[in-house]
Amino acid sequence: MQDFERKVFDGYLVEIVNITRATAKEAKEFKQILDEDILYGHHNLIIDLSKCEFMDSTFIGVMVVTYKKLRGRGGIMKLIKPGLFANSLLNYTGTIEIFETYETLEEAVQSFRKQQDPFLKKIYSLL
Numbered sequence: 001m002q003d004f005e006r007k008v009f010d011g012y013l014v015e016i017v018n019i020t021r022a023t024a025k026e027a028k029e030f031k032q033i034l035d036e037d038i039l040y041g042h043h044n045l046i047i048d049l050s051k052c053e054f055m056d057s058t059f060i061g062v063m064v065v066t067y068k069k070l071r072g073r074g075g076i077m078k079l080i081k082p083g084l085f086a087n088s089l090l091n092y093t094g095t096i097e098i099f100e101t102y103e104t105l106e107e108a109v110q111s112f113r114k115q116q117d118p119f120l121k122k123i124y125s126l127l
Contacts, residue, residue, distance in 0.1 A: 001018050002018060003017070003018055003019050003026055003029065004016065004017060004018065004029065004030060004033055005018055006033070006037075009046070009105055009109060010109045012044060012045075012046055012108075012109055012112060013037060013042045013044070013045055013046070014045075014046045014047075014048055014105065015030075015033060015034065015037070015045060015046070015047050015048065016048040016051075017030070017047065017048060017049050017051060017052045018051055019051065019052060020051060020052060020053045020054065021052075021053065021054045022052050022054065022055040022056065022059040023054075023055075023056045023058065023059060024056060024058035024059070026059065027056075027058040027059040027061070027062045030059065030062055031062045031065075031066070034062065034066045035066075038066070038069055038070065038073070042075075043070055043073045043074060043075025043076075044070070044075045044076055044077075044112055045066075045070065045075070045076075045077045045078070046077075046078050046079075046080060046105065046108045046109070047063065047077060047078070047079050047080065048080040048081075048105065049079055049080060049081060049082040050080055050081040050082075052082060055082070063077070063079075063099070064098060067098060067099065076100070076112075077099065078099065078100045078101070078102060078108045078111060078112070079099045079100070079101045079102070079108075080101070080102055080103070080104065080105055080108055081101070081102070081103050081104070082101065
């Protein structure tokens with residue numbers, strides 16, 4: 001299994017972190033992946049951290065920088081269920097307040113739909 005896995009769920013790009021410890025070593029590769037996502041026009045990202053129990057400050061920093069890039073392009077990044085210790089690190093550093101976190105992928109996707117303009121909501125309701 002690769003450390004990072006990309007998939008599309010219900011029209012939204014999801015980056016899955018398949019490692020339990022996300023450190024500076026993995027942060028460089030993760031940053032390249034996220035930068036590539038933005039380069040290809042994905043401005044709404046979901047990061048699945050459900051397998052990740054630990055994140056160091058470098059890895060968290062990559063997510064904060066990516067979040068800022070996305071916001072500057074009118075997008076957003078949402079997190080799925082960081083592990084207990086990883087979540088407490090996000091709380092300790094204060095970065096938890098930046099990110100929207102969800103228990104499931106389905107909840108994260110639903111939150112994007114709630115933020116869309118009325119025209120797009122109507123289109124999705126017809127599908």
